[in-house]
Amino acid sequence: MALINVNDVSLGYEGKPIVKNLNFSVNKGDYLCIVGENGSGKSTLMKTLLGQKNVLSGKIEYSEGLKQTEIGYLPQQTEVQKDFPASVKEIVLSGCLNGCGIRPFYSKSQKAAASENMKKLGIAELSARCYRELSGGQQQRVLLARALCATKKLILLDEPAAGLDPVVTQNLYKIIKEINDDGITVIMVSHDMEAAMKYASHILHICHKPLFFGKKEDYAVTDVCCQFTDGGEEK
Amino acid sequence: MIEQLFNYFSYPFVKYALTAGVLIALCAALLGVSLVLKRYSMIGDGLSHVAFGAIAVATVCGAAPMTVALPITVVAAVILLGINSNKKIKGDAAIAMISVGALALGYLLLNIFSASSNVSGDVCTTLFGSTSILTLSKTDVILCLALTAVVILVFVLFYHKIFAVTFDETFASATGTNTKAINTMIAIVTAVVIVLAMNLVGALLISALIIFPALSAMRIFKSFLSVIISSAVISVICAVTGILIAILYGTPVGSTIVAADIAAFLICTLFGKISKRS
Numbered sequence: 097m098a099l100i101n102v103n104d105v106s107l108g109y110e111g112k113p114i115v116k117n118l119n120f121s122v123n124k125g126d127y128l129c130i131v132g133e134n135g136s137g138k139s140t141l142m143k144t145l146l147g148q149k150n151v152l153s154g155k156i157e158y159s160e161g162l163k164q165t166e167i168g169y170l171p172q173q174t175e176v177q178k179d180f181p182a183s184v185k186e187i188v189l190s191g192c193l194n195g196c197g198i199r200p201f202y203s204k205s206q207k208a209a210a211s212e213n214m215k216k217l218g219i220a221e222l223s224a225r226c227y228r229e230l231s232g233g234q235q236q237r238v239l240l241a242r243a244l245c246a247t248k249k250l251i252l253l254d255e256p257a258a259g260l261d262p263v264v265t266q267n268l269y270k271i272i273k274e275i276n277d278d279g280i281t282v283i284m285v286s287h288d289m290e291a292a293m294k295y296a297s298h299i300l301h302i303c304h305k306p307l308f309f310g311k312k313e314d315y316a317v318t319d320v321c322c323q324f325t326d327g328g329e330e331k
Numbered sequence: 332m333i334e335q336l337f338n339y340f341s342y343p344f345v346k347y348a349l350t351a352g353v354l355i356a357l358c359a360a361l362l363g364v365s366l367v368l369k370r371y372s373m374i375g376d377g378l379s380h381v382a383f384g385a386i387a388v389a390t391v392c393g394a395a396p397m398t399v400a401l402p403i404t405v406v407a408a409v410i411l412l413g414i415n416s417n418k419k420i421k422g423d424a425a426i427a428m429i430s431v432g433a434l435a436l437g438y439l440l441l442n443i444f445s446a447s448s449n450v451s452g453d454v455c456t457t458l459f460g461s462t463s464i465l466t467l468s469k470t471d472v473i474l475c476l477a478l479t480a481v482v483i484l485v486f487v488l489f490y491h492k493i494f495a496v497t498f499d500e501t502f503a504s505a506t507g508t509n510t511k512a513i514n515t516m517i518a519i520v521t522a523v524v525i526v527l528a529m530n531l532v533g534a535l536l537i538s539a540l541i542i543f544p545a546l547s548a549m550r551i552f553k554s555f556l557s558v559i560i561s562s563a564v565i566s567v568i569c570a571v572t573g574i575l576i577a578i579l580y581g582t583p584v585g586s587t588i589v590a591a592d593i594a595a596f597l598i599c600t601l602f603g604k605i606s607k608r609s
Binding site for chain 1: 368369370487488489490491492494495498499501502503504505506507508549552553554555556558
């Protein structure tokens, strides 16, 4: 059964739709890449999937057992975080918060999970370091580790490679692929067509209306894809 | 000088002032870290003006200042922190608007209706808290103690949630933490601390009490927990130093505490720069 079912959804601000007639579904273990130009509604769709925004019309169904507290999220970095005094460990651990409920403190198993995820992303030795002193790639891995702490089923990534250099970016994509191979469903908003075609299993291309949804093998032969990737190269 | 100090300590009002001062400084510093990091530095200023307006209303109506100021300030705090999330009026503009509005209306009311012969003196006392901390009664101190206990308890119990909401509200809310409830709680506690602190440093200088220790601590320390603890320690030290100097040399208590906070900030900045270089 599909993890998320999006039925004829319109999204927008103050009643004005940005994206119309969205129909797609995400199955367990999928790696969905959402691509499209700036302002095409990718981030709005992301916010809606996360329950931060309501749909204008249509319906998003989450399959049974997928609760808000089981979704991990890698947001774009905010201004506030750039000079935030916090250690890597504090930040990663804060991903476990949704498992706490009304309990005020973290349990032993949550702390173990946090160090497990730090090891997985190769930031264990940074655990006592200050977040604001890390490089962009390291910061992104910290936030990814936090997202992993928050989820066991689904992870949403909002342009994870923004502002990173090519080597770090490739590393990050590899890590995300590994996470996906571990059975966690990935939904990623991205500008990077090349990476999307390389790693994703499904592509959703939106530009105010859905232009394409399906497997990436089918996407590669469409006109939409050719135009989009060519257009990207011309720049 | 030490002898003179010991002499002063035999007076209960000095003990009360010190106790209350330390407690308020502690609360303000705890909250300050989160408020500064959330870019709400001006909220202390804004809310203190609201409290000033409320106290003016209370004075005019002949009601007890605290019983009027506390609920009004709490409501204002919840509204201010709520406005930021709907973005029609930006947070800083909203704070400035409410702050200036309440200040003006409060002064206007006092001027028109005041029974006192020395209006500007009253206003000055409320704004700069010139002597009120030296005139605290035992009940005031006990009230202070109780409220501080509540603030610290809230802070310990919700520490991790406050951290999550401060560091990344979107993430916290997207992964299922009730950020609205946490924000409202922070707003309420802030309002309570500000109304409390008005007794100590007066409405105008509360911002300093909230901002300075947090900023000082951030110059040196690098994890959230250490920043919070050291900010509390710095704040308490500055409050004690300020009050003692004020008593010894007869300077205004509020301004002296803030001067101590500024000094601490400069020292911390210097220390931070040196330790970064080495």
